[in-house]
Amino acid sequence: MDLDSMMEPEQLTKNPPADDEGSDLDEKFPNRPRNHSQTLPFHELYQTLFNPLSEIKKKPAGAATARRKLGPHGQSAANLNPLERRRDIIERFISRWRKEVGDDIYPAFRLILPDKDRDRAMYGIKEKVIGKMLVKIMKIDKNSEDGFNLLNWKLPGQMAGGNMAGDFAGRCYDVISKRPMRTEAGNVTIEEVNAKLDQLSAASKEDQQLPILADFYRHMNAEEMLWLIRIILRQMKVGATERTFFDVWHPDAENLYSISSSLRRVCWELHDPNIRLEAEDRGISLMQCYQPQLAQFQMQSLDRMISRLRPTEDDPVFWIEEKLDGERMQLHMQPDNTVAGGRRFRFWSRKAKDYTYLYGNGVNDVDGALTRYLQDAFADGVESLILDGEMITWDPEHNAPAPFGTLKTAALAEQRNPFANGARPLFRVFDILYLNGRDLTRYTLRDRRNALQKSIKPVPGRFEIHPYQEAIGKAEVEAALRTVVAEASEGLVLKNPRSPYRLNERHDDWMKVKPEYMTEFGESLDLVVIGGGFNAADYANIRHHTDGKWIEWNPKKPPTSFIELAGGDAQYERPDMWIKPEDSVVLCVKAASVSVSDQFRNGLTLRFPRFKRLRMDKNWKSALSVQEFLDLKSNVEQEQKEKEFSVDNSRKKRIKRTNKKPLTVAGYDADAEVQYIGPSGNIFDGMSFFVMTDSNAPIKKSKPELEQLVKTNGGKLYQTSTAAPHTICIADRRTVKAASIQKSGNVNIIRPSWVLDCIRQNEIDAGLPNLLLSLEPKHMFFTTVSKQEEIEASLDQFNDSYSRDSTTEEVRSILEQMSKNHQVDATQNIGAVHKLAERIHEQASDLPGALPGWLFKGLTVSFPQLSSTNDTEDEGHTVSQPISRLHFARNTICFAGGRVVDSLKETTTHVIVTPGISTPEISSIRRSLSERAGTKIPHLVTAEWIEECWTQRTLLDEERYQNF
Template sequence: MASADQQPTSCTSTGASTEPEGPTVASQIPFVQLCGFLERVQKKKGSDAKKLLFKEFLEKWREFHKAMHAKNPNTTDNFYPAMRLLLPQLERERMAYGIKEHTLAKFYIDIFGLAKESTDAKKLLNYRAPTAKQEAGDFASVAFFVLRNRCPERGSLTIKDVNDSLDSIALNNATKKKDLVKQSLLNLLRKTSAIEQKWFIRMIMKEMKVGLSQQSILGTFHPDAEDLFNVTNSLSKVCSDLSSPSVRLNEIAISVFSPFSPMLGERAKITGVERMMEHKGFLIETKLDGERMQLHKEGDKYMYFSRRSHDYSGSFGKSPMEGSLTPYIANCFNRDVHSCILDGEMCAYNSETKAFISKGENFDIKSLRDEEDVQVCYAVFDVLLVNNTKLANRPLKERLNYLPKVFTVIEGRMVLVERRDASTKAEVVEALNEAIDKREEGIVVKHPESTYRPDKRKGSGWLKIKPEYVDNLMDELDLLIVGGYFGKGYRSQLISHFLCALAVPPSREGDHPKIFYSFCKVGSGYTLQELLDFNQKLAKHWKKYDKENPPRWLQCTREKPELYVEPQHSFIVQVKATEINSSNVYRTGCTLRFPRLEKVRDDKDWHQCMTTEEMENMRQQAEGKLTGRHVNVDDDEIVTTKRRKATSRAVIPVAVPSRFRAADTSNVKQTSEMLEGRELCIMNSPASHPKDQLEKKIVECGGLVVQNPGIDTYCVLADKVNLKVKNIFRMPVAYCHGYHPICCSPLLR
């Protein structure tokens, strides 16, 4: 750790935590030390070994803290500045940064004056294109290789400096001061090394990729840290309340204006309800399709927190004088209720039809303002605190008795979730069928004796049942795969997501469709082995999608694939989803909500996929819902778990065809302009000169290497004229200018 006699850097923080007076540990420790620790953790094998490294880092921090604050044991300085950088995905005190990989790529290109067609610029902009190395798909690693010869060898910032910069970026993004955001990034770039930039990028993207889970970090920090975080969702509170490892948290308290992770419903079989409810009576509630939201009230101050503890008080109203909800409900609270915490669902309500609207439609409940007949409505189903009385440890039936004493229902603004008493499986089936008829999301079954346990799902006493959990209950859609997207992380060598399309009915009956409309993007429902099979099946048919010159048969709007496949070379997949929603992202004008791939339809040819006409009929008949029938009491095949994903990564590198895998040219320096601006493609090479070595030689000469020849390719090189090379010669002249074979051998001399 750094010595304590270094001078702290003063900066203003926008974080929620109270700034300690005087020097802090974070103001003394160089940011590069934290980055070095993260590098070691990333390279270490095994979770136990990684946790041991973190434990050692934490102990050194605490030793330094003890020495620094020996004369002030009551200091508020703690581990929070480091914790919020180690677990950026759990950060709640800072607002959004408004920065994505593409934004940073353009920033680096601009700052360093990189030509847009330069190799480094293309690396940054096309960081997801797979290469022979594992860094493919990881923008931070790609940026490191581009920046390592352009940044200072050693940075000069402390951990506090970096946090202050992130505070500034978040604040300026919130106030739409983009120039100041860029200035903060520039200052960081001038004062950090490439390795620090790599970890800064991961922190700002909130993807650390060190192989150390939040449970491991919190558990190592303090035995009660995870429990406290689950209740408060505040890293600041965890670090301040549990700063000493010897002090145990006797009672995790739910308090006003401190958000907590809500209690959740366990996914369950209808056949298991009676057993899980201990063969006693239970409650059935309507499962509304809204946003889970806590309402905290104290006097005329109101706060609203989402399931992940994001603060939306600014949207719904911090006082009776502002927001889309608070002004309409402030007078509904009983006079003797000074403070309370409610749990419920924030929904969109149509005042004309007097019905809730699916959140899958084209609106965001958090930014909704009263427009025509649509308004914000809060549907309450639980209460955790009334005045000074905490209710979380009391049974549900007792908590529900408090609700009528807290507020008076206002139709369309603040209501109680409908519930009924039940005791049998048949009553559960009846309630689920009613939900299907009303186009509702499903039902929730609750044990009347259940206490409120934050962040608890399994064994909570709450069961959620949706139509899609029942096998063969949902309509299935036969869609055609027309596009693909490269994955990230360990899937970076795979096409991991697929663009599916609908066929436009041909004008003459009996003809095959010639035009296809983009419809949805699917990336779940299959195992890793199935994904490998899909990649192998389509490997030789993928083509790069050119946004400037797209294939005429495939019509897209905002969502465009990275690769595409001709319809006759593709196959139909069976897809399930919860409903069909309006969307301008896809050419169909609608898309699927929560799509998942069920299986490949080997029994159907490509031209037998669903049509736009069939989709529109289905959408109108069921008002967008995809539930095909009622549940029967005898239905017991319930889909309760996701299929286990294969975890073996050893087979992944062979999944993407070699023509899409380029040599890693990160370290190659240009020494000649002989091939400047020329695009070359090497199909194969003699054993004496491996393909990747030749590709590096091309880069040295200023050329660009592609794995698939296209209209801009200068020449294609091959040592042997095999079938693949012959196919290139047969390509239309308009596409390839009429290639002629060039043997590699003369070039080697």
């Protein structure tokens, strides 16, 4: 094929949308906005949006750099935290779009958030295909260094393209920049890119895709191509989530996306930020894909998780459900008027992919792998509903779930032969969100489950209600975890039965639990093997494929290809037998986490690995590569970092119950609805507020949440600063409205933290008259000249507030400053100091960085080697360096609140030894530990664990300090 003939000389070729598509959209969105000018050039996206956001993600700008960069209103970027800087960049882009283009930002959002655009079909193109096409377009020898790097982008080594290893788009940039068709940014507009991407999504074969990509290459420089490829792969990773973009675009944008999963609706129905969604438009609707609630990431301790799930002693029950290994699925059902008594169904996955084609649109759908069995699955009176659950594969022969990877295969097989008794899809329902025209998301989980039980008539092996177990403590969870381990299940989900359904949110009301939370398994145990993770069929399969191919490991002449994997010359993890990759089999393994290890070539190892199944459909070439493993590790770590910025919902919440029209289904009646509106009271009675922004610190609250808090505590809300006398203006960042008020110079702007502190103080002083807190410097976003002296007088000489209770962190900071700047004689009132520190410790015990003086409080520690050397020391002999190290560790434990015992007690939590302890000594200690039947086994660690804990001011994982 002649590539030159693919490229138009003037501009990127595009096809206009079909007339029928445009007319359909006009009918569906009659009030959609229209742009008055053409869209911005594509290069403006990465120059003014993607690149600046990526720079913040890589490394926040230093003070010197920040001083040279001013915000939109002259504010120094040094005064903005990373979140504020991201919002500032996005606000400027959106403001420019509205001014220069118009109110229809959908063309830009399709490229900014490509993974949220459900209206454009998947391209069906992965990195390997793009690499092959670029090699053809640029006429590169596939065996050259650049050709090899494009086609083998995951491989590390000399030909890995420098720092671009594992970053395919970066690798493409590296290659294209050596031979670009353009060196300057092109004139391709965002609208033209969208039109061409629509063509690419419709192309199904490489010979159709190749000229489209060549057309892009002809009109774009290397950096434009880099971002285009990231858009095609839907892997932007610019450091800003869709929530940030939605929040800046419109206060109701996130809510609308949560209930509709439609980026188009968010852009077209919410183009005016001053027009809010009506109350009836804020809930989920039939046949519109919502964004489901997700389970919160697991916490540090099981006790802490349970405390979050049972906030009151009046109702301490929480629920335990098995975590299913399937695909999250939502089912919508409504009457079908074309068929007598008919029903119409639709299915969507968690990622909003429509699976109706697979599972069926009605009971008479001959291609429906599930709905044909649902004729009698609903109670009388049920007309419409929305169900949330998990689609799994069920193996009727073994009466057990089959591996997740077989789900689509089982569904297709069920379509072709519904009478075969093979593996089939099973929909396990665990929630109902909509029933007979009513949104149930605000009702409690307990009430929703009652409605579900009354609505559904299970079809065994096809359509079932997922069971749950009630619990009140840790014992039930640990018993359930033992079952999980025995059945090789995914884990557990703990749920709060008093909670509403939270769309598109991870929340403490649902929390994952993995088997590694079982406290009994803190140490290695000497056990007898009576069974393994392989069943007879797996074992026979492995023997069949590997028999006669195993080679004995020779330590003197190890195989050169694998010596590094065995730990190098030291051969820490050398096997007794080894096998060539091409002769081996592929195992699917689950693990709790990735741990650092010096025993392996790549410095990493899996923690708590567990065999899942054999992958006979894969060979050694298609197994997980090192780069894929590193990418997976990086993605998990990124998710963990992002969750650290989630809202702190640990505060005890008050549930407001309102009378609702009874929920009626098959004789069921419920009148309790959950809608958390925050702590209520009358502290703000008679006061007027103008809330301009959300809250960023100390906890994040959206603007609507802040308004609701003000309202439920007696305040009145206005949308301008002049609507009522003495209106209090609230802002946490510099928006256009905030900047305008600040410019006037005669109105104070108060941070949302003052509102939160007032509510917090009145919760502490419950029963006392409501008093407003004095304004402090930390509460002020902008202070007028006349107010400055009064506000500074609200703190004492140590910066301690006169009007409110200080937080743990504030007390710690005050004490540190006092010790630095003032001579304090602690002996004058040593008892008071101890009481104060004890109180701080009680409040901070669950937090990292607790006071060092109580770092080891609650631990009981034994030093068996010191007990055996006491007599020698008393005789005046020189104390060896290792023993001296143990003495120092013992003193550290005592100083930091721990308890030291001479011999093993039932309460002993840790046994400390020297790193160079002899084998007989450690064996003797282990025997003593193993004889402690019926008690929890203490951690056996070296003194280095105490030293590192003290240095880092936190308790570290003991597993890293067990190298004796």
